[in-house]
Amino acid sequence: MLIEALLPLFRRSAANSRILNISSQLGLLNKVRDLSLRSMLLDEGALTEGKIEGMTSRFLAEVKDGTWARRGWPAVWTDYAVSKLALNAYSRLLAARLARAGDRVAVNCFCPGFTRTDMTRGWGTRTAEEAGRVAAGLALLPPGELPTGKFFKWCTPQLYSKL
Template sequence: MESKEPEPSFSSPSLYSSRWWSKDTVAIVTGANKGIGLSMVKRFAELGVTVILTARDTERGLKAVESLMAQGLHVHFFRLDVSDPDSIKTFVSWFRLKFRALDILVNNAAVSFNELDENSVEHAETVIKTNFHGPKLLTEALLPLFRLSPSTSRILNITSRLGHFDKLRNTKIKSIISDEEKLSEEQIDNMVSLFLSNVKQGTWKSQGWPEIWTDYSVSKIALNAYSKLLAKQNQGCGLSVNCYCPGFTQTSMTRGRGTHTADDAAAIGAMLALLPPQELPTGKFYIAHSNLACSKL
């Protein structure tokens, strides 16, 4: 996801001066009972967006909603486990009944079972199912519901620099995934299937897969590739698709370690999701740095 466009200024006091949204603007944030997801829901609600907080655990999701209500913020809640196709179907059916259309989707839900200095692939299937297949299935189920208006609907996939294509050491796979002109959904799915096959065969260490948090990295490479493909397929159709790496953020996944807080990361994420229509790109990969500057890779 390359770009020669100027990067947005995230330090400007008039960050939200070009307000295009209203209370009729509807956003969905997955995996939002804590961390960056919860912080993004809070930011959207503070800015007057109608936002749906989703979480796979109903009790934790409702507690998150209560915490926001205590701050005077109103949000909607519905249980959603993106790793479960049936849960996705139930959620989308509920959404159809409750709302007219969707404007913003933030695919934030993700898992990793490794400590920061570990690299096990014991839970590779669950990681791939949650971090790649889940967001893909949810996105495809919601595509017909996006409000394709002059303000442009938006998908923001929360990803990681570990999912940058350069992390692939297998030159053949890297070449296929990096070929923007020829990239297909089938090729992305084949890459993921090959990785899971290598894991089952015990050969994954010698096949050129990323060396750090391998299963998580592969899941994010697949998500980034799918985002690029989806952006291309919807070019000029009123739907923007971008990726955002929040950087080394203090969340449960990092065991509380990091250079900045979830609120800091979410502030940039919300900005990217709410860029003015005339400044909104598609097919880009943004990354937040330790000084909270944001750039495109």
């Protein structure tokens, strides 16, 4: 909702605007064992916000009725992974929509990896400052080097279609 509210400002910018969503590799499609769900998320021509919302509603309903574990959802940190799965799908959808409209707004996702934060109880292979520097570097890429529709796992861009 925040991104949608800010889009008019992004569109009016004289320079290329950037949206860098902080995500996780736990939300990659290869973590989804349900083939129909994976197929729905891969079908870029038919993917809609409604389908993404439907996916999250389905997950919540299956948590409520206790069937989520056998339904093919990601197995590790499931609730967090599903939220990042939805964020990645929305980011891919938004990047395509803005590109088709000719808007100069780049939309990408960034996974900082296992970072020492409160969420990881201080465990991790890098500091929040290190992750922040990489995120800032990605957000501040020069316009000629600015991709859209990419998922960055630490510093390496991966095409969404390969998720």
